[in-house]
Amino acid sequence: MKKFAVIVAGGSGQRMGAEIPKQFILLKGKPLLHYTLQSFLLAYPDLQIILVLPDMHIAKGCEIVDQLIAADRVQLTAGGETRFQSVKSGLQFVSHPSVVFVHDGVRCLVSQRLIQQCYEQAIQKGSAIPAVVATDSIRVDEGDKHFTIDRTKVRIIQTPQTFRSEILLDAFKQEYNSSFTDEATVVEAAGKPVFLINGEYNNLKITRPIDLFIAEKLLEEITV
Amino acid sequence: MKKFAVIVAGGSGQRMGAEIPKQFILLKGKPLLHYTLQSFLLAYPDLQIILVLPDMHIAKGCEIVDQLIAADRVQLTAGGETRFQSVKSGLQFVSHPSVVFVHDGVRCLVSQRLIQQCYEQAIQKGSAIPAVVATDSIRVDEGDKHFTIDRTKVRIIQTPQTFRSEILLDAFKQEYNSSFTDEATVVEAAGKPVFLINGEYNNLKITRPIDLFIAEKLLEEITV
Numbered sequence: 001m002k003k004f005a006v007i008v009a010g011g012s013g014q015r016m017g018a019e020i021p022k023q024f025i026l027l028k029g030k031p032l033l034h035y036t037l038q039s040f041l042l043a044y045p046d047l048q049i050i051l052v053l054p055d056m057h058i059a060k061g062c063e064i065v066d067q068l069i070a071a072d073r074v075q076l077t078a079g080g081e082t083r084f085q086s087v088k089s090g091l092q093f094v095s096h097p098s099v100v101f102v103h104d105g106v107r108c109l110v111s112q113r114l115i116q117q118c119y120e121q122a123i124q125k126g127s128a129i130p131a132v133v134a135t136d137s138i139r140v141d142e143g144d145k146h147f148t149i150d151r152t153k154v155r156i157i158q159t160p161q162t163f164r165s166e167i168l169l170d171a172f173k174q175e176y177n178s179s180f181t182d183e184a185t186v187v188e189a190a191g192k193p194v195f196l197i198n199g200e201y202n203n204l205k206i207t208r209p210i211d212l213f214i215a216e217k218l219l220e221e222i223t224v
Numbered sequence: 225m226k227k228f229a230v231i232v233a234g235g236s237g238q239r240m241g242a243e244i245p246k247q248f249i250l251l252k253g254k255p256l257l258h259y260t261l262q263s264f265l266l267a268y269p270d271l272q273i274i275l276v277l278p279d280m281h282i283a284k285g286c287e288i289v290d291q292l293i294a295a296d297r298v299q300l301t302a303g304g305e306t307r308f309q310s311v312k313s314g315l316q317f318v319s320h321p322s323v324v325f326v327h328d329g330v331r332c333l334v335s336q337r338l339i340q341q342c343y344e345q346a347i348q349k350g351s352a353i354p355a356v357v358a359t360d361s362i363r364v365d366e367g368d369k370h371f372t373i374d375r376t377k378v379r380i381i382q383t384p385q386t387f388r389s390e391i392l393l394d395a396f397k398q399e400y401n402s403s404f405t406d407e408a409t410v411v412e413a414a415g416k417p418v419f420l421i422n423g424e425y426n427n428l429k430i431t432r433p434i435d436l437f438i439a440e441k442l443l444e445e446i447t448v
Contacts (some may be wrong), residue, residue, distance in 0.1 A: 131363065135431045137381035137406050138362070139355065139420075140373060146420065148381075148409050149364060149373075157361035157372075182361050185372050196363075196370065201434050207359045210425050210442075217441045218434075 001123065002098035003047040005040045005160065006090035009033055009061075009105025010054055010079050022206055023053075023105045024060060027216050031064050032206060035108035035219065040101070041070045043115040049074040050090040051105075084180045088172050099123060100168050101160035102183045106206040109218055110160065114200050118162035121197050128162040129184045130199030131155035157182065158199040167192055225347065226322035227271040229264045229384065230314035233257055233285075233329025234278055234303050246430055247277075247329045248284060251440050255288050256430060259332035259443065264325070265294045267339040273298040274314040275329075308404045312396050323347060324392050325384035326407045330430040333442055334384065338424050342386035345421050352386040353408045354423030355379035381406065382423040391416055 009023035023033040033051075040049055053061045055078040065074045075093060079086030087102055094100055099122045101115065114130060121128035134154040139146045161183040168183065171190035180186045184194045202218060204211050233247035247257040257275075264273055277285045279302040289298045299317060303310030311326055318324055323346045325339065338354060345352035358378040363370045385407040392407065395414035404410045408418045426442060428435050 131365075134380070135429055137408075139379045139381055139408075140377050141355075141379050141420070142377060146379065148405065148412075151405065153364050153366060155363045155365050155370065156358075157363055179372075181372065181375060184361075184363075188372075196365070201432055205359055208425055213441070213445075214438050217437070221437075 003044050004094045004098055005047060005049045005101040005103055006087055007036060007049055007103050007105050008052045008083060008086050010086055028219055032108045033064055033105050036105050037068055039110050039112055041073060043112040050093045051076045052079040052086045052090040054079055084176050091169055091172055094165055096165050098165040100165050101162045103160040104205055107159055107203055109202050109204055109215055111200060115160060118160055118197060122162040122164055125195045126164050126167050127194045128197040129194050130158040131196045132199045132201055158203050227268050228318045228322055229271060229273045229325040229327055230311055231260060231273055231327050231329050232276045232310050234310055252443055256332045257288055257329050260329050261292055263334050263336055264339060265297060267336040274317045275300045276303040276310045276314045278303055308400050315393055315396055318389055320389050322389040324389050325386045327384040328429055331383055331427055333426050333428055333439055335424060339384060342384055342421060346386040346388055349419045350388050350391050351418045352421040353418050354382040355420045356423045356425055382427050
């Protein structure tokens with residue numbers, strides 16, 4: 001089965017307090033995005049990447065891609081205003097039938113093992129949404145009131161959110177809706193169920209300086 | 225105002241995959257619990273700690289306390305079956321009027337600044353529950369179905385959960401209920417509102433091997 005990874009890296013770096021968008025921050029001398037791309041390229045020799053970047057960062061993206069071991073399997077395209085539009089922009093390069101991974105560019109510690117497990121489940125069930133259980137108590141804050149929700153039922157959602165192409169492409173024909181916060185919500189809105197899979201605690205979303213610090217330390221322990 | 229910190233360390237170490245309960249695991253040559261106790265002792269010179277440990281670990285706890293700079297401000301007591309019972313056991317040594325911090329023994333990276341901010345808010349509003357916003361999408365898994373909840377409303381709850389003594393001690397007069405997953409839920413069940421405060425991303429609950437690794441790296445960066 002053909003495999004496409006739509007890797008979305010639209011961050012502006014605001015939460016990082018840095019001038020440079022977080023996907024380009026250097027970790028052990030290489031941009032964070034380098035590690036993300038490399039993990040997908042190494043997971044399957046026939047996997048194609050569609051890297052979605054803001055228009056103004058395409059040139060920088062090309063530089064990173066040129067340094068990869070399999071640069072010919074990566075193509076770049078410009079994203080949109082929202083994650084939905086960026087992913088949709090990437091999906092125009094996907095062909096049927098295939099399995100499509102949609103991944104946060106800043107989850108640079110994603111393992112090849114998780115990518116492969118998501119693929120296997122997507123083949124079997126149609127989708128695979130990596131999730132880990134919460135270790136802390138969780139509350140929902142409604143402004144004027146807040147309440148606890150049962151921690152054992154809380155799942156922290158990661159990427160790659162993985163789907164058979166017909167399910168994902170069909171769902172992305174919908175009009176944009178502000179409730180579309182990830183691909184799972186888009187697919188559900190199209191009337192299809194989504195299936196969770198065990199994620200990995202190391203599969204961090206690099207959002208704040210502490211995450212960057214942790215990622216650097218973890219990269220020192222593993223060979224990417 | 226008098227200050228008491230009830231520090232609960234009842235972990236069995238199951239999730240850590242270690243023989244030794246996580247509160248006793250060594251970080252940079254010292255038990256994890258050492259750092260937790262030290263942070264509270266350093267936050268206020270008049271703060272008293274009540275350390276609650278399983279009966280079988282009291283001797284080990286005494287060894288750790290003996291190594292502290294202000295061992296005379298720490299007393300030990302045996303905990304119960306549940307967190308509620310362990311905290312209740314600690315609260316018998318608390319006197320009125322005071323501010324009471326209830327803290328997870330395994331949150332060893334808690335800062336003196338956060339402890340002080342919780343104290344200030346508890347004086348003013350009656351309680352301070354540290355919370356941080358979620359960076360990942362969150363789902364609630366009900367077994368046969370699961371659904372997204374608005375991430376911007378999700379708060380990840382930490383400790384020290386801090387209260388004016390009259391509010392907390394009064395709430396702990398209630399019969400135990402399985403919905404009492406932390407002190408905030410106990411106080412709410414007694415009909416009192418609880419007030420959140422900004423927590424800290426570094427204030428990790430050491431639960432899994434990766435957390436331990438991160439804590440060690442962070443401790444190398446800070447002086448406790």
